[in-house]
Amino acid sequence: MEKFYRLLDLLTRHHRAVGMSILSLLTAGGETIFSNIVFQCPCNSTWNLPYSLSFFICPALVLFLLAYVLSSKVGRLITGCCARDQGDTSGSISHKADPGQCSRMSKCCQKLICSRITLDAALAPVTWIAVALLGGIYYECAASATEWASKNFCQGQMPHCSEKLMQMPCQKKSPENSEEIQRTLKLLRAKSQMYGWILITVVVIFIMLVNCCKFCTSQVSFLQHKFLKIYEKQENEILTAESKRYATELAERNVKCFFEDVYQESVRIPGAAEWKEISVVIEPTDTAYSALHDYATHRPRENAYQNPDSN
Template sequence: MESFKTVMQLGVKHQTALGYGALSLLAAGGEQLFSMVVFRCPCNAWSASYSLVFLLVPALVLLLLGFLLSTRTWRMLTGCCAPAPGVRKRRCRFRLIGLLAASACVAPLTWISVALLHASYYECLATGEQPLAPAWLRERLCQGREATCLQELHLMPCLRNAAAEEVLRYLRAESQVMGWILIATVMSLALICMCITRCRSPVSFLQLKFWKIYLDKEKQMFEIKAKEHAAKLAERNVQSFFESTRPDPFHTPSIREWQQISSVYAFNANGQHYSMIHKYVEAANRHSSIKSAEGDGFPPVLMFVDGDEIGDAAI
């Protein structure tokens, strides 16, 4: 339990600096640890199910963890069940969910790729029993071998004879080829998507660098001012309580104002705003909604505005 808490704290601490790259490293290291220390093929009717669980369930956990550690997830979900969200707002949310899902898939795909390269799970899965282990694969492995091969196939990961080693070598090579194909495919798609998002970027390369510097400074200033404001409000309330006096007037942002600056950032070419706070303070009418306007969009290249640092290594 302590180890799990340490990993969670590490993931949260380095989310902004490393993004989902930290989860990818966690997935690669975790797979090596699991395959060497935890995973032991049972070599019986449970072989296929057991290996499939080790291959897919950690990938699912990493996918959910990717959503969990995303600031944009909580910006989007907080208050999303408020009355009358509107058709356009729902459509925007679906697009954002797609972007989040694509980003969160990095760590699960890393786990599956490393697992295929290590080949332990695939060896156990392919030699298991039907229906999880395909009949055509089992027949191919036993082609040209003894008649008892199909009955003894599930025992091969636990055997150390020459016949078993030959089958396992074949499965190991097949698994590693699939692993490299998956890695090459994912990297190619990532490169294509990054090129497309950069080509469709509404702002230039240097403005993106300035934008990230501004957001970093704004976050620092917000935390400083929020602590000062909270300290003054707490001091006023505690002093009023102990002295039994009416508190002095003290302005603090309203619920509506907090909702305005906490919503998901949408880019609009008609206004050069670098964050929701920037958009709010420059609004002509602060009593009107700044959450959505005609011409708003969600360029993937600007996902970092809400705290998700996906694909920022190129900046």
């Protein structure tokens, strides 16, 4: 049992790496299923290349966009960026947009593009493309209809060599010219696998450089960086638990008020401005590990003597 808890603690501490590994395995498995079951090369001069490219690009693009859609950090960055700042809501309605609206939008977009979110979102698409290149099936079909393949495999051959080359992906198991077909397809598959390993190498080197730059330019020490990670995890867990508790209390109060006509003490729920303050994404510093930490550091004194039953 003790070993189980150690394993669970290890998985918890390295949940990010474990999650990325599982996502990569699922993406690789999905690509294998697609290439073996769904993909059927048309063996046509018009459709070989676009059909194969669609299996390279479209699933990768879908995975990339899904990663953005499902990312909570993206939601925190872009929520309210395009909204009008109502300011005083006592009755006067402003017909002009907030002057700082465009600047807030540009800051949100800048953070969205330059943050680590993009790197995380690119993991699944890159995995898909790399596995597809290592398999070689898509590349065989795409390359068989290109001028490069005709120049390299049809020099000095019969006039209809190009048409025959396009049919090769559909004739893998054909007894006619089996050796010639297999030899040509092996060359195409080898080229595809070479591109796949080059892509993997470039991505690994890029990730290594990004991490090196991140640590080299870090304003905090290594141990403090680890502490910030622990704090972020604990803050999220406690905030989720407390939000659930307060939401339950508020729901119970309102339901009892409706069914039993019984008035209970108000449950203090932060206002929209306070939620907005703790929802922003900030760079951790010595004085503010997160937006919630910054809020708790600067707000208690001015709110300490306010009546919590303001709702």
